[in-house]
Amino acid sequence: MARPSRRLFVDQFFVGWVYGPWVVASLLVILALRLLVEEDFALRSNAWGLFGNASICFSIGCVCKLTWAMARHNAVRQLELQLREQLGLR
Secondary structure, eight states, rough: OOOOOSSETTTTTETTTHHHHHHHHHHHHHHHHHHSOOOOOOOGHHHHHHHHHHHHHHHHHHHHHHHHHHHHHHHHHHHHHHHHOOOOOO
16 A cells, blocks of 8 residues: 655645644753753753743644644545535535
8 A cells, every 4th residue: 555645845835844843842852851861950950841841842733733634634625515516416
């Protein structure tokens, strides 16, 4: 079974913005873990702050992905309705 091709641009929209917040969240978690293993205890509070920022970025990524999926679903639905009207189907 062939896998659908993934494009970086869909109708002049850069799809990387949909997945970008998850990439940033991953980088923040890696940086926070790096700060937690340091021996300087003053850096640990900064690490916990980075975990909070990572969770915010992750939730923004979830909203972006959901919005993108809903927009694609609605576009396909609108196209289907237009085709049904042209063909005289209900």
